Amino acid sequence: xxxxxxxxxxxDHAADLAARAAARAPSPASPAHEDHTLFDxxxxxxxxxxxxxxxxxxxxxVLKVDGEKILEAKPDVGYLHRGTEKLxxxxxxxxxxxxxxxxxxxxxxxNNHAFCLAVEKLIGVExxxxxxxxxxxxxxxxxxxxxxxxxxxxxxxxxxxxxxxxAFREREQILDFFEEYCGAxxxxxxxxIGGLPFDLTPGWxxxxxxxxxDLPARIDDYEQLLTDNRIWKRRTxxxxxISGEECxxxxxxxxxxxxxxxxxxxxxxKPYECYDELDFVVPTRQxxxxxxxxxxxxQEMRQSARIIRQCLDRLEPGDIRxxxxxxxxxxxxxxxxxxxSPKGELGFYCVSNGTNKPYRMHCRPPSFINLQALPRxxxxxxVSDLVALIGTIDIVLGEVDR
Amino acid sequence: MNLPAEFWTYLKVVLLVAxxxxxxxxxxxxxxxxxxxxxxxxxxxxxVGPQGTLQGLADLLKLVTxxxxxxxxxxxxxxxxxxxxxxxxxxxxxxxxxxxxxxxIGKQLVPLWVADLNIGLLFLLAITSIGVYGIILxxxxxxxxxxxxxxxxxAAQLVSYEVPMGLSLVSVLLMTRSLSMVxxxxxxxxxxxxxxxxxxxxxxxYFVSGIAETNRNPFDLPEAESELVSGxxxxxxxxxxxxxxxxxxxxxxxxxxxxxxxxxxxxxxxFPHVPALAFLGAIPGVVWFLVKVAFFIFCYIWFxxxxxxxxxxxxxxxxxxxLIPISLANILVVAFAILLTPRRTNGxxxxxxxxxxxxxxxxxxxxxxxxxxxxxxxxATGPAEARAEV
Numbered sequence: 001x002x003x004x005x006x007x008x009x010x011x012d013h014a015a016d017l018a019a020r021a022a023a024r025a026p027s028p029a030s031p032a033h034e035d036h037t038l039f040d041x042x043x044x045x046x047x048x049x050x051x052x053x054x055x056x057x058x059x060x061x062v063l064k065v066d067g068e069k070i071l072e073a074k075p076d077v078g079y080l081h082r083g084t085e086k087l088x089x090x091x092x093x094x095x096x097x098x099x100x101x102x103x104x105x106x107x108x109x110x111n112n113h114a115f116c117l118a119v120e121k122l123i124g125v126e127x128x129x130x131x132x133x134x135x136x137x138x139x140x141x142x143x144x145x146x147x148x149x150x151x152x153x154x155x156x157x158x159x160x161x162x163x164x165x166x167a168f169r170e171r172e173q174i175l176d177f178f179e180e181y182c183g184a185x186x187x188x189x190x191x192x193i194g195g196l197p198f199d200l201t202p203g204w205x206x207x208x209x210x211x212x213x214d215l216p217a218r219i220d221d222y223e224q225l226l227t228d229n230r231i232w233k234r235r236t237x238x239x240x241x242i243s244g245e246e247c248x249x250x251x252x253x254x255x256x257x258x259x260x261x262x263x264x265x266x267x268x269x270k271p272y273e274c275y276d277e278l279d280f281v282v283p284t285r286q287x288x289x290x291x292x293x294x295x296x297x298x299q300e301m302r303q304s305a306r307i308i309r310q311c312l313d314r315l316e317p318g319d320i321r322x323x324x325x326x327x328x329x330x331x332x333x334x335x336x337x338x339x340x341s342p343k344g345e346l347g348f349y350c351v352s353n354g355t356n357k358p359y360r361m362h363c364r365p366p367s368f369i370n371l372q373a374l375p376r377x378x379x380x381x382x383v384s385d386l387v388a389l390i391g392t393i394d395i396v397l398g399e400v401d402r
Numbered sequence: 403m404n405l406p407a408e409f410w411t412y413l414k415v416v417l418l419v420a421x422x423x424x425x426x427x428x429x430x431x432x433x434x435x436x437x438x439x440x441x442x443x444x445x446x447x448x449x450v451g452p453q454g455t456l457q458g459l460a461d462l463l464k465l466v467t468x469x470x471x472x473x474x475x476x477x478x479x480x481x482x483x484x485x486x487x488x489x490x491x492x493x494x495x496x497x498x499x500x501x502x503x504x505x506x507i508g509k510q511l512v513p514l515w516v517a518d519l520n521i522g523l524l525f526l527l528a529i530t531s532i533g534v535y536g537i538i539l540x541x542x543x544x545x546x547x548x549x550x551x552x553x554x555x556x557a558a559q560l561v562s563y564e565v566p567m568g569l570s571l572v573s574v575l576l577m578t579r580s581l582s583m584v585x586x587x588x589x590x591x592x593x594x595x596x597x598x599x600x601x602x603x604x605x606x607x608y609f610v611s612g613i614a615e616t617n618r619n620p621f622d623l624p625e626a627e628s629e630l631v632s633g634x635x636x637x638x639x640x641x642x643x644x645x646x647x648x649x650x651x652x653x654x655x656x657x658x659x660x661x662x663x664x665x666x667x668x669x670x671x672x673f674p675h676v677p678a679l680a681f682l683g684a685i686p687g688v689v690w691f692l693v694k695v696a697f698f699i700f701c702y703i704w705f706x707x708x709x710x711x712x713x714x715x716x717x718x719x720x721x722x723x724x725l726i727p728i729s730l731a732n733i734l735v736v737a738f739a740i741l742l743t744p745r746r747t748n749g750x751x752x753x754x755x756x757x758x759x760x761x762x763x764x765x766x767x768x769x770x771x772x773x774x775x776x777x778x779x780x781x782a783t784g785p786a787e788a789r790a791e792v
């Protein structure tokens with residue numbers, strides 16, 4: 001090759017080769033002739049994402065692999081960063097709600113809810129009972145739909161394509177319920193400070209009730225395909241094990257910590273709305289592996305159905321919105337309000353300064369904080385397991401990057 | 403008028419080469435998508451032509467008119483060659499498959515196979531393993547790390563699974579004492595026994611390895627969509643991609659054809675010697691053959707929509723720690739069954755009953771085990787109200 005034809009790519013390649021040769025150079029301890037044995041660690045850097053079907057959005061993971069074994073996994077977030085927290089500061093309190101739709105876009109209702117709770121705490125408004133019940137129904141429907149998306153996609157990640165279609169069939173129905181209630185299917189904007197924007201449409205409760213009655217049988221269908229499937233178990237049991245203590249140290253919440261034997265659910269631990277009067281079980285498991293996280297989420301879906309049923313039974317006519325001033329201008333104060341979103345603890349920390357816009361609105365996004373544990377979980381596993389682990393953490397990149 | 407034998411040979415070659423890709427494109431791919439659609443509560447392609455029957459044509463047009471891209475730093479010659487390497491051996495292998503008994507055309511008796519090699523089975527094993535090179539080289543030459551991983555996976559997987567596959571066929575050779583595919587069918591006719599019965603274990607090992615050989619679920623690791631983004635064929639487009647596709651599906655056909663010929667009596671109807679079932683002989687042999695092949699293709703599709711994917715190390719463990727020992731033990735059992743009984747057929751019949759009984763027991767045990775694990779799981783899930791119906 002003549003000199004004038006050397007391109008930048010060739011130079012990079014040469015530099016790369018030199019760097020690798022330097023990395024492979026024998027250390028003083030090892031004799032030189034062992035340089036090229038069969039069992040050398042041959043490190044390769046693999047760029048996993050941001051455009052990859054299994055990163056559930058635009059997550060980039062820089063992998064150092066030896067063959068297929070992961071030596072190191074570094075998540076690189078921020079590809080979907082939209083400065084949501086800064087946007088909150090530039091707009092009035094009610095105008096902040098639609099931004100939360102776009103954080104965890106798989107579960108917009110719970111985001112709305114957490115945001116509203118924070119502002120309500122700030123201005124000290126009382127939520128009418130009917131609004132509380134409907135909020136809980138919407139939350140739990142959203143939890144169902146979020147878990148259904150998780151079930152379908154994490155199944156596909158491990159090569160089980162069929163559960164996806166069943167899960168999305170049910171999710172479609174839930175989206176229809178939301179559409180009927182507030183007109184939107186994904187970015188819902190379905191809660192307001194002090195209550196709800198709309199009352200339920202006629203017949204909505206009956207339709208939801210019918211859906212909820214069918215649901216346990218449908219969940220049995222998904223379980224039939226996965227729960228006792230040997231390949232599914234081999235791919236998930238013992239993969240990404242994390243203990244309860246470690247979960248607490250990492251700040252992990254949601255199904256992850258409950259699968260590691262810690263019964264921590266904000267609906268039970270710090271009840272908001274009317275969760276304290278509802279009868280439901282917080283499913284926990286002991287092993288803290290991918291399989292247990294799967295079981296916990298599936299059990300949560302069954303519990304959500306129970307909660308919705310109880311709320312539907314308690315619904316009575318009444319107000320759907322508390323007494324909220326036309327212009328929300330809270331006194332200077334700092335509050336934190338959090339709820340149990342499908343992914344874990346979703347909290348808003350709000351600092352007000354007496355104007356109609358928040359001085360600072362910080363979000364505690366469960367996806368982001370749970371994602372931290374990925375390098376710890378992935379180390380030593382194979383590339384195939386990484387896919388399972390991303391699925392089991394259940395991240396939504398809109399929420400990770402905000 | 404007697405046409406020379408060469409004429410019929412050429413005609414059959416042309417027919418095979420012309421029809422198999424068409425069958426792949428129009429029948430199998432469509433069937434796969436429609437059947438999977440049915441299993442997955444959706445419709446599948448039904449827009450192009452009545453009930454989507456022309457979908458194959460649309461796909462073909464799409465692939466042919468697509469730009470053929472070779473990555474900038476790819477190994478050009480190898481990149482070009484590997485799709486060819488994936489298809490040619492697969493099509494060649496069809497030459498020794500007996501699709502039916504010889505048929506009379508005019509006054510001539512025309513056999514429905516291109517060649518009856520006396521080493522037919524060996525030839526099949528040899529020629530299908532060449533197809534592996536297409537995948538390995540395609541993955542390597544693309545200069546893409548994901549493709550490379552896919553190629554490496556397939557190298558390890560296909561080499562490992564050739565072994566149990568070959569070993570499982572050895573036990574059938576003990577029964578036939580011939581490698582000729584036609585002779586294998588004739589032997590099943592004369593012993594009144596499909597070899598799947600005495601070769602039940604061999605058949606299971608064979609079919610599992612066969613699925614692994616063709617890179618299909620649950621062993622589709624080399625192209626694992628969700629891990630390797632299609633793996634070895636990521637960098638292929640247009641006609642080259644179509645060739646890989648054709649190679650894979652022709653591979654499925656061949657695995658099914660071997661299974662039918664070796665274990666399921668080829669063109670024979672079920673139990674031809676039982677008088678009550680003699681009427682089944684009225685259906686031409688070639689139809690029987692195609693129906694049986696179609697059943698195995700259906701199994702491929704069925705597995706694809708049912709199973710998750712194995713992990714690489716688990717796949718290797720299954721091959722080396724289970725399938726190979728099982729098939730080796732099976733060879734011993736079959737050999738003894740043949741040696742220890744005065745007439746070969748007696749031993750094979752006894753073996754069939756033993757294996758059949760074993761199969762039933764294993765089936766019941768697995769059902770029991772499943773029920774027990776399910777009970778334990780439910781007990782471990784917590785209080786009874788956790789599962790309470792709403």
